[in-house]
Structure formats: C-alpha cells, structure tokens
Amino acid sequence: MQIEFAGAAREVTGSCHILRINGKTVLLDCGMFQGRRAETRTKNAELPLPVSEIDAIVLSHAHIDHSGRLPLLTAHGYRGPIFCTSATRDLCAVMLADSAHIQEQDARFLTRRGKEAVAPLYGMRDATVATERMVGLSYDQAFDVVPGVRCTFTDAGHILGSASVVLDCTENGVTKRIVFSGDVGRSGLPIIRDPQPPHGADVVLLESTYGNRDHPSVAGTRDQLAAVIRETAARGGRVLIPAFAVGRTQEIVYDLHILAREGKIPEIPIYVDSPLAIDTTSVFAMHPEVFDQSEDLVQRVKDLFHFTAVHYTRDATESKALNAQHGPMVIVAASGMMEAGRILHHLAHHAADPRTTILVVGFQAEHTLGRRIVDRAPVIRVLGEEIPLRAQVSVIAGYSAHGDRHELQAWLDAVRGDGAVPPVYLVHGEREAQDEFAEQLRGAGYPNVSTPERHDRVTL
Ligand SMILES: [Zn+2]
Ligand SMILES: [Zn+2]
Numbered sequence: 001m002q003i004e005f006a007g008a009a010r011e012v013t014g015s016c017h018i019l020r021i022n023g024k025t026v027l028l029d030c031g032m033f034q035g036r037r038a039e040t041r042t043k044n045a046e047l048p049l050p051v052s053e054i055d056a057i058v059l060s061h062a063h064i065d066h067s068g069r070l071p072l073l074t075a076h077g078y079r080g081p082i083f084c085t086s087a088t089r090d091l092c093a094v095m096l097a098d099s100a101h102i103q104e105q106d107a108r109f110l111t112r113r114g115k116e117a118v119a120p121l122y123g124m125r126d127a128t129v130a131t132e133r134m135v136g137l138s139y140d141q142a143f144d145v146v147p148g149v150r151c152t153f154t155d156a157g158h159i160l161g162s163a164s165v166v167l168d169c170t171e172n173g174v175t176k177r178i179v180f181s182g183d184v185g186r187s188g189l190p191i192i193r194d195p196q197p198p199h200g201a202d203v204v205l206l207e208s209t210y211g212n213r214d215h216p217s218v219a220g221t222r223d224q225l226a227a228v229i230r231e232t233a234a235r236g237g238r239v240l241i242p243a244f245a246v247g248r249t250q251e252i253v254y255d256l257h258i259l260a261r262e263g264k265i266p267e268i269p270i271y272v273d274s275p276l277a278i279d280t281t282s283v284f285a286m287h288p289e290v291f292d293q294s295e296d297l298v299q300r301v302k303d304l305f306h307f308t309a310v311h312y313t314r315d316a317t318e319s320k321a322l323n324a325q326h327g328p329m330v331i332v333a334a335s336g337m338m339e340a341g342r343i344l345h346h347l348a349h350h351a352a353d354p355r356t357t358i359l360v361v362g363f364q365a366e367h368t369l370g371r372r373i374v375d376r377a378p379v380i381r382v383l384g385e386e387i388p389l390r391a392q393v394s395v396i397a398g399y400s401a402h403g404d405r406h407e408l409q410a411w412l413d414a415v416r417g418d419g420a421v422p423p424v425y426l427v428h429g430e431r432e433a434q435d436e437f438a439e440q441l442r443g444a445g446y447p448n449v450s451t452p453e454r455h456d457r458v459t460l
Pocket of ligand 1: 063158183
C-alpha cells in the first residue's frame with residue numbers, strides 16, 4: 001500500500017492524500033488551496049488524479065481547505081461515495097453552496113477585468129452533486145471504504161462533525177492501521193466534545209498548523225468576552241465581533257447565551273449579521289448528538305442559539321439599518337479577517353467612534369484588514385474610504401479551534417499509548433511550524449518524523 005501527499009504538504013491548505021491499496025484508490029479530503037489568487041487558481045484547477053481512478057473518498061471535516069474541491073471532482077464526473085460524519089455532510093451542503101457562489105462571482109470579476117471569459121472552478125450544480133454523494137456516518141462505527149479498507153471516525157474536537165480517520169488496511173494478509181488526524185481541536189471548546197484520539201497506529205498523518213505555537217487556555221475566554229461587553233456598554237458603544245460564519249460565530253453566541261443567563265452581561269441586543277452564519281447555526285441545531293453533554297447549557301437548554309437578546313438579521317436592509325440604531329449592542333458579522341462581508345459596513349460606520357470596540361476572536365493573517373486593525377493602524381481603508389481608527393481594539397486568543405504544539409503532541413502520545421512508536425508524517429502546516437514541531441517530536445521519543453513535500457509517495 002502507498003500514500004501520496006497531494007495537498008496540505010508543507011503548507012496549511014489544500015488537504016488531500018491518496019491511498020492506493022489492493023488496486024483501489026481512496027482519497028482522504030479534497031480541499032481548496034487558499035492564499036494569493038494567481039497562485040492558488042492554477043493549483044485548485046489541477047485535479048489530484050484522474051477522476052476515473054478514484055474509487056472512494058473519505059472526508060475529515062467540512063472546512064473548505066478540506067472539502068472545497070469535491071465539487072471540482074463531481075464537475076469532472078466523479079459519482080462514487082464520499083464518506084463523512086452526518087454533521088459534516090449537512091455543513092457541507094451550506095458551505096459548498098457558498099463556495100460555488102464565490103467561484104461564480106470570482107469568475108465574473110476576472111472576466112470583467114480581463115475581457116476574456118473565465119469559467120468558474122465549479123458551479124452550484126456541482127456543489128449539489130457533491131453533497132448528494134456524501135454518506136453520513138456516526139463516530140465510532142466501522143464501515144468499509146473499499147475492499148480491504150475498514151474505516152472508523154473518532155471525534156477530532158475541532159468543529160462540528162470533525163473527525164480523525166482510522167483506516168485498517170489489509171493487503172496480502174497483512175493489516176496496518178493508518179491514522180489521519182484531520183484537524184485536531186482542543187479540550188474545553190464550547191458546544192463540541194473534546195478530541196478523542198484513536199487507540200494505536202502503525203502510521204500517523206498528523207496536522208501541524210500550530211506546531212510551533214502555544215495558545216492561551218480556553219478557560220477564561222468567556223469572562224474576557226463578558227468584560228469587553230460590560231465596558232463597551234457602559235460607555236454607550238457597540239461591540240463589533242468579526243467572526244467566521246462557521247464555528248466561531250456559534251461558539252460566541254453560545255458563550256453570550258451563558259453570560260446572559262448568568263447575568264454577567266447587560267441586557268443589550270445581540271445581532272448575528274451573516275446569512276451564512278444563520279444557515280450554519282441551523283445545521284448546528286440539527287446535530288445535538290455531537291454536542292458535549294458534559295456542558296451545563298447543553299444539558300439544560302433545548303435551543304442553544306436562541307434567547308431573548310439575540311436577533312438574526314438575514315436581510316441586507318435590516319443589516320444596514322443597524323448603522324443608524326442608537327445605544328449599546330453587540331454585532332457578530334463575517335468575515336473573520338474583515339476582508340469581505342457585512343462587518344465592512346459596520347466598520348465603515350463605527351470604527352471612527354471611540355465608544356466602539358472591535359473585538360477580535362480569530363487569527364488575522366498578514367496583509368488583511370483584520371491584521372492592520374490588530375496592529376492599530378491609525379487610519380484604515382474600508383469600502384474605498386479612509387477611516388481614522390478610534391475604536392478600542394481587543395483581542396481574545398483563547399478561541400482557537402486548533403491544538404497548539406503541546407496539545408498536538410498529547411494527542412499523538414494518546415494515539416501511541418503503550419504501543420510501538422509509529423512513523424509520523426506531518427501535514428497541514430507551514431514549513432517553519434513543521435520543522436520546529438518535527439524537532440520537538442524527535443526529542444519526545446518519535447525518531448521517525450517526516451515532512452513530506454507535495455507529490456511525495458511513501459510505501460508502507
Ligand atoms: Zn479545519
Ligand atoms: Zn484545515
């Protein structure tokens with residue numbers, strides 16, 4: 001049997017690995033490469049292998065860097081199964097449709113600019129077909145992917161429905177267990193359960209996004225959130241929370257719900273201002289089976305995402321009307337890095353108001369508006385206008401959905417247990433993070449750690 005690293009090799013995005021066994025071919029993830037447009041367009045358009053050669057696909061979770069090119073495969077005729085958890089399937093229905101919409105918009109923009117027709121990477125129909133091919137399964141329930149490959153999902157604790165993938169592969173009478181971590185989450189995140197590392201592995205494919213970073217703990221984030229809201233409300237301002245529509249928004253709403261029940265925040269209106277976030281919230285509500293039953297709110301309350309103070313604004317005119325509304329309020333809007341979405345018009349109207357707080361709860365990549373705001377640029381450019389940044393800027397770092405270097409190693413240690421030390425292939429990480437993490441693991445008793453390049457193949 002052989003593994004080829006076809007994406008998220010020495011980089012974070014484009015997760016895709018190819019398993020060849022018993023004359024069959026299985027794809028693990030088929031994600032979108034993200035980053036600078038010109039580079040990623042070519043990489044995304046290129047198929048990892050001819051569609052006719054793919055027998056089955058196993059998907060770890062719904063994030064676009066793992067699922068985003070599945071519609072490209074269906075556009076090229078793939079009609080085989082895509083195995084994933086039920087929650088992943090339902091999240092993908094929303095997210096792949098959104099991605100198709102972005103692809104179509106992008107193609108229109110490029111066509112206008114270049115005066116030559118540019119075809120979208122894929123369209124809405126391809127996204128629908130991809131979702132239709134998805135087979136939703138439960139955690140801890142073994143199923144056959146192709147003859148000789150038995151698969152089990154365990155909870156990766158990263159986003160709703162996220163899985164680590166255990167593949168028991170039998171070829172010529174020999175069985176080897178390949179464990180693909182997917183994206184590894186953290187203990188204590190709101191709503192979802194803690195990561196459940198599989199037991200035992202002959203080979204591990206391990207993500208390494210934060211392989212050289214330490215995160216502040218999850219404990220305490222909710223109190224920080226409360227403090228920011230109290231202070232801002234006291235001076236009559238609004239709290240603008242730019243947040244990814246999938247996952248982060250629901251965590252924030254959930255924490256606000258707890259704080260409201262405990263009387264730790266004043267009774268001010270809370271607006272969730274993103275159609276994608278609203279759709280995603282409905283998917284969350286459909287999957288209580290994957291919630292963390294040890295959390296108090298999950299046990300006590302039937303509807304986690306609806307309470308007196310919270311309002312969902314789907315309509316664009318409703319969203320714009322918030323600009324003229326007076327008094328303190330909380331607005332949660334996409335996008336997370338403030339590069340697009342409704343957060344922009346909120347910033348355009350209120351970033352110059354010293355009563356406002358811009359509360360950053362997610363990672364801000366270089367060259368984004370979000371990063372400039374975190375770096376406290378005196379003037380920011382929003383929707384073509386120069387705006388003096390007079391708002392308070394607060395950062396809460398504890399919401400990260402990826403384990404840091406200690407949490408990743410703890411996950412790997414748990415997988416190994418008392419068994420033999422498996423070879424480890426680091427995937428889903430930038431070079432620097434991977435090199436530092438590989439050193440850390442070698443020092444911790446894993447002599448066989450590799451950082452494969454894209455298109456590298458290993459025979460097991
Ligand atoms: Zn992810
Ligand atoms: Zn990822």
